[in-house]
Amino acid sequence: MRNYVPIQAPTIENPPPDSSYTYHEHLPSPPLTPYVACYWTLDYQASSLQQPLHRILPDGCVDIIFNLKAPAASTSGFITGLMSSYEAMRLTQDQSLFGIRFFAESVRPFIHYPASDFREGPVFLEEAxxxxxxxxxxxxVTALDSAHRMDLVERFLMGVLGQNNVRSEPLLEHGMQYLYAAKGRITVRALAEKLNYSERNIRRIFQKELGVSPKVMAEIIRFQYLLQELHQARLTRFPDIAAQYGYYDQPHFINSFRRLYGMSPKQALSDRSWNS
Structure with a gap:
């Protein structure tokens, strides 16, 4: 059973409740939990006083996003592929987004294509x-609130799931379960031994289905698990984190974190007391 809860930067950074920038996550209904990590909303009212930096972290997921302020409804929905590095954008215009965050290994029944097809950039839903x-x-676009939008997408997704026979690649699903169970702390060689497949075969399937190698996916999952540890303050000393998550030393951990987050862990969690 998957025990993986991806986390994004706004949850870590926790903007003040009176901010013009808000981000919320909502859980899917039980029938969709094997496929959907969460629904999320992002709203921003443009202000000359506040132009926040919105940071998107690699989370091993694929998103369907609805831009509720798109000039035409036909171009409001699009698919974004799996990310292997962070992105940061300065918000200067009004934004209102509703997203569906899918686990990458489980998204294929809904988008009909391997997630690797969406690595090059957003693709309009109409094209898919x-x-x-x-x-x-x-x-x-015309729904009154997020609750109504969640109801709309749930009914749509359940309909898609019931009408097609597209299934995820079994080897990918099994491989991902081992990555989750190990919290990303597993080599491709060890993964191959558990799956009883060659390393070459496993690399080929991951690249074909996700567009990234199993090593990159393991690194993303490890990053996400340790991010949860930091967010929930279960581990507070960086040397302990480095040791528990299999980094060579503290500098290795900090450099890896900076590459995936865009800043050091101390900077990302600057509103708390951390021992470095």
Missing amino acids: WGLNVNQLNEEM
Whole structure:
């Protein structure tokens, strides 16, 4: 059973409640939990006084996003592929987004294509699903609130799941379960031994289905697990984190964190007391 809860920067950075920038996450209904990590919303009201930096972290997931302020409903929905490095953007214009965060190994029944097809950049839902999706696009844009939008997407996703016979690649699913169980602390060689497949075969499947190697995916999962530890203050000393998560030493941990987050762990968690 998957025990993996991806976390994003706004949850870590926790903007003040009176901010013009808000981010919220909501859990899916039980039938969709094997596929969907969460639904999320991001809203920002442009202000000359506050132009926040919105940071997106690698989380091993694929997102369907609805831009609720798109000029045309037909271009409001799009798919973004798995990320292997962080992105940061300065918000200067009004934003209102609703997202569906899928586990990468479980998304194929919904998007009909391997997640690797979406690594090069966003793809409009219309291109992936055809004109039938335009009604959903329009309903999402005109819905009154997030609760209504969650109801819309849940009904749509359950319909897609029931109507097609596309299934995820079994070797990928099994491999990902081992990565989650090890919290990313597993070599490709050890993964191959557990799956009873060659390393070459495993690399080929991960690259074909996700667009990244199993080593990169393991690194993302390890980063996400330790991020949860830091966020929940279960570990507070960087040397302890480095040792528990298999880094060579503290500098190795900090450099890896900086590459995936865009800043050091001390900077990311500057509003708390951490021992470095």
